[in-house]
Amino acid sequence: MTIPAACVDENPYDVLPLGVCQLDSALRVLLWNATLEAWTGIARSEVIGRPLTEFFPAVGHRPLRSRLASVFEDGVPLVFSAALHQSIIPIAVPDGSVMPHRTFIRRLDGDDARAIVVLEDLSQPMGQLEKLRVERRRLAESEASLQRRQAELRLTNDKLQEASERAEQACRSKSEFLANMSHEIRTPLTAILGFADILLSEPDAAMHRSSAETIQRNGEHLLAVVNDILDLSKIEAGRFQLSWADASPAAVVHEVASLLKVRADAKGLAIEVTTEPGVPDSIATDEVRLRQVLLNLVGNAVKFTESGRVAVTLRSVGAAGQPRIAFDVQDTGIGIAEADLQTIFQPFSQADTSAQRRFGGTGLGLAICGRLAGMLGGGIEVNSEVGVGSTFCLTLPVGKTTQSGVAPAAEPASAAPDTQPSDKPLGGRLLLVAEDGPDNQRLIEYHLTKAGAELCIVSDGEQATRAVLGRDPTAKPFDLILMDMQMPVMDGYQATAALRAGGHTGPVVALTAHAMEGDRQKALAAGCDDYATKPIDAPKLIATINAFVTQAAATDA
Numbered sequence: 001m002t003i004p005a006a007c008v009d010e011n012p013y014d015v016l017p018l019g020v021c022q023l024d025s026a027l028r029v030l031l032w033n034a035t036l037e038a039w040t041g042i043a044r045s046e047v048i049g050r051p052l053t054e055f056f057p058a059v060g061h062r063p064l065r066s067r068l069a070s071v072f073e074d075g076v077p078l079v080f081s082a083a084l085h086q087s088i089i090p091i092a093v094p095d096g097s098v099m100p101h102r103t104f105i106r107r108l109d110g111d112d113a114r115a116i117v118v119l120e121d122l123s124q125p126m127g128q129l130e131k132l133r134v135e136r137r138r139l140a141e142s143e144a145s146l147q148r149r150q151a152e153l154r155l156t157n158d159k160l161q162e163a164s165e166r167a168e169q170a171c172r173s174k175s176e177f178l179a180n181m182s183h184e185i186r187t188p189l190t191a192i193l194g195f196a197d198i199l200l201s202e203p204d205a206a207m208h209r210s211s212a213e214t215i216q217r218n219g220e221h222l223l224a225v226v227n228d229i230l231d232l233s234k235i236e237a238g239r240f241q242l243s244w245a246d247a248s249p250a251a252v253v254h255e256v257a258s259l260l261k262v263r264a265d266a267k268g269l270a271i272e273v274t275t276e277p278g279v280p281d282s283i284a285t286d287e288v289r290l291r292q293v294l295l296n297l298v299g300n301a302v303k304f305t306e307s308g309r310v311a312v313t314l315r316s317v318g319a320a321g322q323p324r325i326a327f328d329v330q331d332t333g334i335g336i337a338e339a340d341l342q343t344i345f346q347p348f349s350q351a352d353t354s355a356q357r358r359f360g361g362t363g364l365g366l367a368i369c370g371r372l373a374g375m376l377g378g379g380i381e382v383n384s385e386v387g388v389g390s391t392f393c394l395t396l397p398v399g400k401t402t403q404s405g406v407a408p409a410a411e412p413a414s415a416a417p418d419t420q421p422s423d424k425p426l427g428g429r430l431l432l433v434a435e436d437g438p439d440n441q442r443l444i445e446y447h448l449t450k451a452g453a454e455l456c457i458v459s460d461g462e463q464a465t466r467a468v469l470g471r472d473p474t475a476k477p478f479d480l481i482l483m484d485m486q487m488p489v490m491d492g493y494q495a496t497a498a499l500r501a502g503g504h505t506g507p508v509v510a511l512t513a514h515a516m517e518g519d520r521q522k523a524l525a526a527g528c529d530d531y532a533t534k535p536i537d538a539p540k541l542i543a544t545i546n547a548f549v550t551q552a553a554a555t556d557a
């Protein structure tokens, strides 16, 4: 018989800690691995091509022989642990005994003339094969755990990547926001400063008037931008407080329509309000914020519509058990292109930048509205067609109301407390004004003296406390102190606290450019009775002062 060279030379089974040989049906050895050489002391070159019975006569014994024959004939694999008489390759160890081992015999796939024989050493506490199996299992487990770890790492990596992209995006948005904010603030400022120059250099009275009007218009726009930015940053920082109470949706809508009537009338537009049957008289919401959102939506409808109409419809929507109310604000205006619908709720985005020049606006309104609607538990949807018009639909939950009944009369609320009809509502009042800015001193002096007040003006908190606590008891006391909160030497908070500690009980009204949420609380906590913000709204400030001094006079009487 010719033995293939590969059988004689080293074979891949040499590396295994198992004895491996191959036999043909006449039990001739076709393959003999290095482990068998080591265990039996029989070299491969010796055994290959010769019957195994020559080396191990017991293989020729009948019972074993017939079992081996069945491997070839029936293809039934054999597995047996070595009892000496059963072992086809009894392996002697140095003390002369047989190494305990297990034998596996199996016919080769597709070849009924050859069988593979594998011997496993059982002398070790754990058989080699078992060891291999355990090792393989361990490897498989550690590979699986490695894969799990890799998957986790990939996930963490993805998350990190996402977070980093979000951070970058936030950073970019913040920079864009700041750039936009700067632009929005500089634009009206440019007009204010430019027209102030003209006002100073131009002798023409008509030019004076139009310059002053431009300054006023741009100043008001600047104030709107700053207020919007404050609102938005408060919302984004999660510091925006809502105050929930029952409110009449119909009344709020009528109020908004009434506030915007002048603007709509100027363009020849009617604002039609319809309340469909089934709309609740009262919903649980934050009325001020609802009004703010509707003012913006209806204000935009009026702003972006040149002809036709603006309609506000209140509808009852939502499933039973989860009633909702919808406010549809529909116009016949310029409409919004499909692509812009995605961005108009983002800060500083305006569908058409040329429209900004035409219509004005900050591009912050819808960003605030969208967020406020979300905070109120609802949302805003838009449908629009360029040249045809837009419908903004605000939906809100009805919530649990504590009242039911007829909606209150739809009267617009007055923005400020009524001032006295008198020309000199503060006539005969002595006020202490603590304010460090000379321009603001002059401005306050102008308005308050015009309203009849007598003023004592100081530039910091220390001077204010000295002026009050060190005042000659026979001198006329101050009727009210108007206290700027941010001043050099001693600020308004410290000064008010010092005044209260020194026994001063008269009214102190904080006047501050800090218009953030919490500033009011901070001023009241320092001992102030009320709070007014800069820029100064003169009629409102005079009304506030008047209310305090009149009240104090009534208490004294």
Ligand code: ADP
Pocket (backbone or CB within 6 Å): 296, 300, 301, 304, 331, 333, 334, 335, 336, 344, 349, 350, 351, 352, 355, 356, 360, 361, 362, 363, 364, 365, 366, 367, 390
């Ligand atoms: P703005 O102060 O510019 O009105 P908004 O955030 O309220 O800012 O609106 C963003 C942009 O959405 C507007 O500049 C305008 O392009 C578009 N828009 C909003 N409402 C309407 C509307 N009713 N009709 C047409 N365009 C609108």
